[in-house]
Amino acid sequence: MIPAFDAAAEFAAAAPDLEAAALRALRSGRYILGDEVESFEQEVTDYLGTEHSVSCASGTDALTLAFHALDIGPGDEVVTTVFTFFATVSAILACGATPVLCDIDPATFCIDPVSAARACSPKTRAIVPVHLFGRMAEVDPLVALGYPVVEDAAQAFGAISNGRHAGTIGAVGCHSFFPTKNLGGFGDGGLVVTADADLAAKVRMLRAHGSREKYLHELVGTNSRLDALQASMLRVRLRRLDEALAARRAIAGVYEEMLAGLPVVTPAPAPELAHTHNIYVIRIPSGRDEVAGRLAASGIQTAVHYATPVHLQPAMRPFGYATGDFPEAERASREVLTLPMFPSLGPDGARTVANALRGALR
Numbered sequence: 001m002i003p004a005f006d007a008a009a010e011f012a013a014a015a016p017d018l019e020a021a022a023l024r025a026l027r028s029g030r031y032i033l034g035d036e037v038e039s040f041e042q043e044v045t046d047y048l049g050t051e052h053s054v055s056c057a058s059g060t061d062a063l064t065l066a067f068h069a070l071d072i073g074p075g076d077e078v079v080t081t082v083f084t085f086f087a088t089v090s091a092i093l094a095c096g097a098t099p100v101l102c103d104i105d106p107a108t109f110c111i112d113p114v115s116a117a118r119a120c121s122p123k124t125r126a127i128v129p130v131h132l133f134g135r136m137a138e139v140d141p142l143v144a145l146g147y148p149v150v151e152d153a154a155q156a157f158g159a160i161s162n163g164r165h166a167g168t169i170g171a172v173g174c175h176s177f178f179p180t181k182n183l184g185g186f187g188d189g190g191l192v193v194t195a196d197a198d199l200a201a202k203v204r205m206l207r208a209h210g211s212r213e214k215y216l217h218e219l220v221g222t223n224s225r226l227d228a229l230q231a232s233m234l235r236v237r238l239r240r241l242d243e244a245l246a247a248r249r250a251i252a253g254v255y256e257e258m259l260a261g262l263p264v265v266t267p268a269p270a271p272e273l274a275h276t277h278n279i280y281v282i283r284i285p286s287g288r289d290e291v292a293g294r295l296a297a298s299g300i301q302t303a304v305h306y307a308t309p310v311h312l313q314p315a316m317r318p319f320g321y322a323t324g325d326f327p328e329a330e331r332a333s334r335e336v337l338t339l340p341m342f343p344s345l346g347p348d349g350a351r352t353v354a355n356a357l358r359g360a361l362r
């Protein structure tokens, strides 16, 4: 039996260091923010080569805090991709702004810059590319449109394009430490990164009820802080991140080689560091669900990211979108299949999956 993601195996791979870090945090007597969180923020800032990092309670909150800090609210429009995890859009809605969706580039599954340009209007206040599945989306053409770009880098911590880390190209970058992400914690966590000191200071206040001085509230914020336990363990994960990303790329290499010639489409080539393979997604142009069923029967768990594009989600009904509005995202939702991907799967695990897929396609 091979799961799509094995959280317990990922813990076991670094258990002694993780346990020591967690124990240190538990014994410190300081459980919210504090030294562990400050050290983590500094280490992550250095790793990403950015100026400011502000941790928070989740990737969803990172996006929401970033939009608040940019003063985005009711009456404003935020342009984003229709093919993403729903959190990208719910963060826009949480600020009272209106998400304006656009279609994807079918080769990369990421936002199509031409579609994004067409979606802009006088009400546009930000554009949100998503570095989907771990691959860097094209950010520069969006920056060139002149609106603040908020990068949803939740799936792509550690991806690098032209020497710049995911999340550090636009005005703001948002990361998630949900356990399945590249830098996965052992609970929820998130991070806002920016080169703008004022924006960082604002996010820092917003995550703590709008205060920088105890019991003095300059803004109306929320409670969205990282806890010391997560920070202590994320510091261990960060030290081993390059190793974990190399393991992901090795697995992707095995898949790429072993699936060549089969009636599936493997991820389009990307400059080596630009794809972190957080989620390994292939296309099966016909019979996706039957193939997934046969894989399950042979003990290989798969997933579908994402079976329903954002515009067809029940929660989006008030916006009046219809089937046919975003043909590329809709086609992707019918064809995509996610194969098991986590560093401890290893090349042997990947070979087992690829062989099973070969059989399932027959």
Ligand SMILES: *Cc1c(COP(=O)(O)O)cnc(C)c1O
Residues within 6 Å of the ligand: 058, 059, 060, 061, 084, 085, 087, 088, 130, 152, 154, 155, 175, 176, 177, 178, 188, 189, 190
């Ligand atoms: C995971 C994810 C988020 C939200 O992160 P959480 O930490 O789960 O709140 C946002 N956007 C994308 C694309 C994600 O994959």
